[in-house]
Amino acid sequence: MIDFASLLANGIAALVGPSAIFFALLAIGLNVHFGYCGLLNFGQIGFALVGGYGMGIAVLNFGLPLWAGVLVGIVAGVVLALLLGIPTLRLRADYLAIVTIAAAEILRLITRSTSMTDFSGGTQGLTGYGGSFRQLSPFDNGRFYDFYGVRFLGQDLWAICVGWAVVGLSLILVFLLVRSPWGRVLKAIREDEDAVRALGKNVFSYKMQALVLGGVFGAVGGIVFALTTQSLTPDFYSPPQTFFAYAALIIGGAGRVFGPVIGSMIFWFVLSITDNFLRQATAGSNPLISFIDNQDVGAIRFVLVGVALAVLMAFRPQGIFGKRSEVLLDAR
Amino acid sequence: MRPARPEESGFTRPVACLLRALLGAVIVALIAIAALLGLAVPALATQQPPHGTSSQPAPPEQPGLPVSGTLRNVDGTLLAGVRVQALDASGRQVAATTSNTSGRWELTVPTEGEYTFRIDRQSLPPGVTVLQGEVVRDVAPGTLSLVVFRFGAQRAGLQTSASATVLRVLVDGIRFGLVIGITGVGLSLIFGTTGLTNFAHGELVTIGAVLAWTLNVAFGLQLIWATLLAIVAGAALGAATDLAIWRPMRRRRAGLIAQLVISIGLALALRYLVLIYFGGRSESFADYTNQVERNYGFISITDKDLATIVISLAVLLGVALLLQRTRIGKAMRAVADNRDLAASSGINVERVVLFVWMLAGALAALGGVLFGLSELGGTVQYEMGFSLLLLMFAGVILGGLGTAYGALLGCLVVGVLVQVSAQVIPVDLKYLGGLAVLIVILVIRPQGLLGSRARIG
Amino acid sequence: MRVELPVEVPAQPGARKPDPVLVIDSITRSFGGVRAVDVAHLEFQRGWITGLIGPNGAGKTTLFNLLTGFDRPDTGRWTFDGMPLSRLAPHQVARRGVVRTFQLTKALAKLTVLDNMRLAAPKQTGERFIGALIGSWGRQEQANTCKAMELLTRFQLDAKAHDLAGCLSGGQRKLLEMARALMMDPTVVMLDEPMAGVNPALTESLLQHVKSLRDDGMTVVFVEHDMDVIRDISDWVVVMAQGRVIAEGRSEALSANRAVVDAYLGSHHDQALEFDADGNPVGQTAMLVAEIESELEAAIERGQDLSA
Known part of the structure; x- marks a missing residue:
C-alpha cells in the first residue's frame, strides 16, 4: 500500500533538489548572522525576495540582461541589510528579530499588492525573466535524466548543478572568513559585545x-531559486520559510561551516519522506491513517517543523552532530 | 542605580476613588450594552444573509471558480436586477451578472487570485444606498466564495463633511488601537517580567478567537458567553504554556535567544494546528455580523464597534487598577522593574510570572474576539493572530518594550496610524504604516515613548 | 616603591596633580532623577596606581562606564593626554590607549585563551573583510601570537593557551583580562574590582601584577572595596559617595580618618540593600541611608575636612 521505493527516490531527489539548495543558501546566510555573530534575522526570506524580485524586475521592467539582473538582486540584498541594520544593530538582539520579520512581511505585502501589479506582478507574480539561463544549459531541457531511479528533468538538472556550485563557492567564502581574524571578532561579538568594544573593535x-x-547569501538563494523555478510568486516568500531555514541550520549545527548545508539536506530528505508517506497513507478510499485528512498533510509539515525547531532549541541547540560544550547559542 | 518614579507617588487617594467610580460606571455601561446587543440579536438574526458555513454546492460543470452572494437591503428586502461586476487585479472586468428575484447573484472568475467585486450603483432600485459597494476577495479553489455587500442609509451630511471623515477615521483608529493594546499589554508584561519576546503571542489571540467561534457557531452559545469562556480558556492556556514550557526553560537557565527561537517554533506549530482544525477560510461568528451603524449625532457607529471600544477601555482601566492598586499588580511591577531585587524582598517571582501569563492569555483571547468582531468584519481566520502580532510589536516598541502604559499608548498610535494610512494608500497595504512606524521609532527613540534607556542596550 | 613626586599634592577633592593623564570636568549622569555621578573636577596622575573606593551605589562603576564610553554623561567633558575623550565610542576610547576591564570578567569563554589574547591585538589586517579574504595576515598573526605567548607566560597562563577560556578559574580569568588589555599597549589601564571573586591565594599574585603594570610605565585606575588591598598598592586614593568625590589623598592618611572609613567602607558596604517597587530604600537600608546622611551632615557641621 505504501510504495517505499518511490518514497526513497523522492527523498533522495529532495536531498539534492532545488529546495535543499535554496534553504542551504538561506541557512548559510543565517549561519553568518546567527551562528557566528549572534544576530537574530527572522526575515531571511525577505532577502531572498529582494534578490529574486530585484533580478526579475530589472530584467522585465528595465530590459537589463540577466547577468545585470543578478547583480541588481545582490545589490538589493545589500541595501536591505543596510536599511535594517542601521536602526537596530545598536540595540538588543530581539529588536533586529522584530524588525526583520516585519520588513519581510512588508516586502511580501508590497509585491503582492494589486496596486503594484504593473511593477511586481501583484498576486500573479512574475515570469519570463530567466529564459537566457535555460539557454545556457548543456543538458536537454525537456529530457528526463535517470540516476538509479532518481529522475530529474534536464532543465532542473542544470539549475541543480549551478545551485550546488553556488553553494560550494559560498562555503569556501565562509570557510576563509571564519578562520581569519575577522571571523574571530565575529565569534567574540556573539559571546560578549562589550568585551569586544573594550578591546577597540567597532562592533x-x-x-x-x-x-x-548573510543577507547577500539570502539574496543569492532567492536568485538561484527564481532561476530554477522560472517564476516569482509573492506568497512563496512568507515568514515561515525563514523558520524552515532556521530549523535546517540548527539541525546541521549553527556556527559550523558545513552545518547549514548538511542541515538543509537532512531537513528536506526527512520532510519529503514524511510528506509523501502521509500523502500515501491518507489517500484512497480506505486510508492507512484515517484520522488525518489528506488535505491537511501540507499543514502537518509546518507543525512538524515548528515542534522540531522548539524541541531542538530546547534539548539539542548544538544540532544533531555537535558537541554540547561547543554550542554558543545559550550565552544570553 | 534605580530610576525614581515620581508619577506614582503622586497617585493620591482622591484620584483612586475617582478611578474606582469610573470603573463602576464603565461596568454598568458594559452590562447595559451587553443587554442591548443581546436584545438586538434575534432582530438581526432574521435578516442575516447566508454565511460561510451554509451549503450551496458550486456547479461542478463550470470551469473557473464560482463566487456568489445575496443582495439584501437594510430593511430586509431582496434586491433584484442589480448588476454585480468582478474586476481582476489590473482592474479589467472579467465577469458580470445580475441578481435574480430572490436577490441572489452568482458569477465565475477564471483563475484563483484577488478580485474586486463591485455593485453597479446605476442598476440599484431608487432609494437604495450602498454602504460598502466594493469588496476585495481572494478567490481560491476548493472553497466557497461568498461576497457580502452592505447596504444602508448613511446620513448624507456625514458622508460629505471632511471633519466627519476625520472623526470617523480617528474613532476607527482608536478602536483598532485599543484592540491591539489589549493584546499588546500582555506581550509587554511578559517581556517585562521574564525578558521573553513571545512570538507565539499572536497564536494566543487566534486560539482565543477560534475557541469563541467554536462555542458560538458549533455549540450555539451566545457570543458574549462564548467569549467569557474563551477568556477563561485563554488564561488556562497562558498558564499551561508557562508551566509546561517557560518555567522549565527558566529553571534550566536557557538563554533568552534560545527561548525566543522556541517561541517561534511554538507559534509555527500552533498556527498550523489551528489551520488543520479550523481550515484556511474566514469564518464568521453567528452573532453581531451584519450590524447597521447607529447615528449618535456627531458620529455613526455600529453597536459592536461601540461595544469594542467600551469593553476595551473598561478592561484596560481594570488592568491599570490591577497594576496600581492590588498586591499582585504591585508585585508584577516590582518583578518587571528588577527581578532579583523583587525575589530578594520576598516576592514569589514564579507565581507572579504565572499570573502574568494567565492575564496575558485572557487578554489575548478577548482581544482575538474583539479583533475578529470589529476589524475583520465579524470573522475569524487562522492567520489573524500573526498579522496582529506584528502590529503589537510595533505598538509595544513604540511605547517602550516592557512598560504596560507605554505599550497601551504605542498601540493606540499604531491603530490610528493604520486607519489613517488606509485613507491614503491601497487597502491591502494598510498595515504598512503601523510597521513602518516601528522602524522609524527605532531610529529616533529606540527606548520608545515611555521606556527607559537601560532596557535596550 | 611609591612613586615620589617633587611637589606634594594637597589631599582634597579635585586636587591638581603635576602631570595628570586623565582630567575630568563637571561630569554628571542621572538615572531617573537620581544623580549617579556628579564630579566637579578630578585628575589622575600619570604613572600612579589610583584606587577608587566608596560604598555600593557611590557611582564608581558608572564613572568608569562614562570615562570609557560605555555610558553617555548628561554633562561634562574629560581629556586624555590633553585630547578630548568625551563623546567617543568605547572602541575609540580603547584605541586611544585607555583600556578597561570589567567587574564581572568578560573572558570570552568559547574562544581559546590564545584567541582571547590575539583578538585584542590592534590594527590587524586580517580583521578587515577584504584583508581577511585576500590579504596576507599570516605574518602579523604570527607576531601577535608571539607577543600573546610572552604575556601569557608573564601571567602564568601559558600552559592554558590552547584551552577554552571558559575552563579558567575566576582568578585566572581576571589575569587573562589583564593580560588581554596589555595586548593593546595601553597608556591607562582601568580595572573594575580586579580582586572581586578571586581566590585569596591568588590575590597576592594579582596585586604584584597590578604593580608591575605601573612599573612598566602604565597608569592604573582601579575600583576596589577591600581597604587592605588599597593600602597595599595604591599611590593615591579617591573616595566617592553618592556620585561625588568626597575625599582624596594618600591611603595612610585616609585610613586614619575613621569617620570616612566607617561610613563608606567598614560597617555598611557588605549589607544587602533593600528597595521597594518605587526604588525607595526600605527597612534597614532606609535607616542606613539616613544614618550615612546624618553622619555626613554632622561632619560638615563640625567643620571637619572629610579628606583630612
Whole structure:
C-alpha cells in the first residue's frame, strides 16, 4: 500500500533538489548572522525576495540582461541589510528579530499588492525573466535524466548543478572568513559585545558586515531559486520559510561551516519522506491513517517543523552532530 | 542605580476613588450594552444573509471558480436586477451578472487570485444606498466564495463633511488601537517580567478567537458567553504554556535567544494546528455580523464597534487598577522593574510570572474576539493572530518594550496610524504604516515613548 | 616603591596633580532623577596606581562606564593626554590607549585563551573583510601570537593557551583580562574590582601584577572595596559617595580618618540593600541611608575636612 521505493527516490531527489539548495543558501546566510555573530534575522526570506524580485524586475521592467539582473538582486540584498541594520544593530538582539520579520512581511505585502501589479506582478507574480539561463544549459531541457531511479528533468538538472556550485563557492567564502581574524571578532561579538568594544573593535561595523554578507547569501538563494523555478510568486516568500531555514541550520549545527548545508539536506530528505508517506497513507478510499485528512498533510509539515525547531532549541541547540560544550547559542 | 518614579507617588487617594467610580460606571455601561446587543440579536438574526458555513454546492460543470452572494437591503428586502461586476487585479472586468428575484447573484472568475467585486450603483432600485459597494476577495479553489455587500442609509451630511471623515477615521483608529493594546499589554508584561519576546503571542489571540467561534457557531452559545469562556480558556492556556514550557526553560537557565527561537517554533506549530482544525477560510461568528451603524449625532457607529471600544477601555482601566492598586499588580511591577531585587524582598517571582501569563492569555483571547468582531468584519481566520502580532510589536516598541502604559499608548498610535494610512494608500497595504512606524521609532527613540534607556542596550 | 613626586599634592577633592593623564570636568549622569555621578573636577596622575573606593551605589562603576564610553554623561567633558575623550565610542576610547576591564570578567569563554589574547591585538589586517579574504595576515598573526605567548607566560597562563577560556578559574580569568588589555599597549589601564571573586591565594599574585603594570610605565585606575588591598598598592586614593568625590589623598592618611572609613567602607558596604517597587530604600537600608546622611551632615557641621 505504501510504495517505499518511490518514497526513497523522492527523498533522495529532495536531498539534492532545488529546495535543499535554496534553504542551504538561506541557512548559510543565517549561519553568518546567527551562528557566528549572534544576530537574530527572522526575515531571511525577505532577502531572498529582494534578490529574486530585484533580478526579475530589472530584467522585465528595465530590459537589463540577466547577468545585470543578478547583480541588481545582490545589490538589493545589500541595501536591505543596510536599511535594517542601521536602526537596530545598536540595540538588543530581539529588536533586529522584530524588525526583520516585519520588513519581510512588508516586502511580501508590497509585491503582492494589486496596486503594484504593473511593477511586481501583484498576486500573479512574475515570469519570463530567466529564459537566457535555460539557454545556457548543456543538458536537454525537456529530457528526463535517470540516476538509479532518481529522475530529474534536464532543465532542473542544470539549475541543480549551478545551485550546488553556488553553494560550494559560498562555503569556501565562509570557510576563509571564519578562520581569519575577522571571523574571530565575529565569534567574540556573539559571546560578549562589550568585551569586544573594550578591546577597540567597532562592533557596529562588524555586525553590519555580517548582516550584509548573510543577507547577500539570502539574496543569492532567492536568485538561484527564481532561476530554477522560472517564476516569482509573492506568497512563496512568507515568514515561515525563514523558520524552515532556521530549523535546517540548527539541525546541521549553527556556527559550523558545513552545518547549514548538511542541515538543509537532512531537513528536506526527512520532510519529503514524511510528506509523501502521509500523502500515501491518507489517500484512497480506505486510508492507512484515517484520522488525518489528506488535505491537511501540507499543514502537518509546518507543525512538524515548528515542534522540531522548539524541541531542538530546547534539548539539542548544538544540532544533531555537535558537541554540547561547543554550542554558543545559550550565552544570553 | 534605580530610576525614581515620581508619577506614582503622586497617585493620591482622591484620584483612586475617582478611578474606582469610573470603573463602576464603565461596568454598568458594559452590562447595559451587553443587554442591548443581546436584545438586538434575534432582530438581526432574521435578516442575516447566508454565511460561510451554509451549503450551496458550486456547479461542478463550470470551469473557473464560482463566487456568489445575496443582495439584501437594510430593511430586509431582496434586491433584484442589480448588476454585480468582478474586476481582476489590473482592474479589467472579467465577469458580470445580475441578481435574480430572490436577490441572489452568482458569477465565475477564471483563475484563483484577488478580485474586486463591485455593485453597479446605476442598476440599484431608487432609494437604495450602498454602504460598502466594493469588496476585495481572494478567490481560491476548493472553497466557497461568498461576497457580502452592505447596504444602508448613511446620513448624507456625514458622508460629505471632511471633519466627519476625520472623526470617523480617528474613532476607527482608536478602536483598532485599543484592540491591539489589549493584546499588546500582555506581550509587554511578559517581556517585562521574564525578558521573553513571545512570538507565539499572536497564536494566543487566534486560539482565543477560534475557541469563541467554536462555542458560538458549533455549540450555539451566545457570543458574549462564548467569549467569557474563551477568556477563561485563554488564561488556562497562558498558564499551561508557562508551566509546561517557560518555567522549565527558566529553571534550566536557557538563554533568552534560545527561548525566543522556541517561541517561534511554538507559534509555527500552533498556527498550523489551528489551520488543520479550523481550515484556511474566514469564518464568521453567528452573532453581531451584519450590524447597521447607529447615528449618535456627531458620529455613526455600529453597536459592536461601540461595544469594542467600551469593553476595551473598561478592561484596560481594570488592568491599570490591577497594576496600581492590588498586591499582585504591585508585585508584577516590582518583578518587571528588577527581578532579583523583587525575589530578594520576598516576592514569589514564579507565581507572579504565572499570573502574568494567565492575564496575558485572557487578554489575548478577548482581544482575538474583539479583533475578529470589529476589524475583520465579524470573522475569524487562522492567520489573524500573526498579522496582529506584528502590529503589537510595533505598538509595544513604540511605547517602550516592557512598560504596560507605554505599550497601551504605542498601540493606540499604531491603530490610528493604520486607519489613517488606509485613507491614503491601497487597502491591502494598510498595515504598512503601523510597521513602518516601528522602524522609524527605532531610529529616533529606540527606548520608545515611555521606556527607559537601560532596557535596550 | 611609591612613586615620589617633587611637589606634594594637597589631599582634597579635585586636587591638581603635576602631570595628570586623565582630567575630568563637571561630569554628571542621572538615572531617573537620581544623580549617579556628579564630579566637579578630578585628575589622575600619570604613572600612579589610583584606587577608587566608596560604598555600593557611590557611582564608581558608572564613572568608569562614562570615562570609557560605555555610558553617555548628561554633562561634562574629560581629556586624555590633553585630547578630548568625551563623546567617543568605547572602541575609540580603547584605541586611544585607555583600556578597561570589567567587574564581572568578560573572558570570552568559547574562544581559546590564545584567541582571547590575539583578538585584542590592534590594527590587524586580517580583521578587515577584504584583508581577511585576500590579504596576507599570516605574518602579523604570527607576531601577535608571539607577543600573546610572552604575556601569557608573564601571567602564568601559558600552559592554558590552547584551552577554552571558559575552563579558567575566576582568578585566572581576571589575569587573562589583564593580560588581554596589555595586548593593546595601553597608556591607562582601568580595572573594575580586579580582586572581586578571586581566590585569596591568588590575590597576592594579582596585586604584584597590578604593580608591575605601573612599573612598566602604565597608569592604573582601579575600583576596589577591600581597604587592605588599597593600602597595599595604591599611590593615591579617591573616595566617592553618592556620585561625588568626597575625599582624596594618600591611603595612610585616609585610613586614619575613621569617620570616612566607617561610613563608606567598614560597617555598611557588605549589607544587602533593600528597595521597594518605587526604588525607595526600605527597612534597614532606609535607616542606613539616613544614618550615612546624618553622619555626613554632622561632619560638615563640625567643620571637619572629610579628606583630612
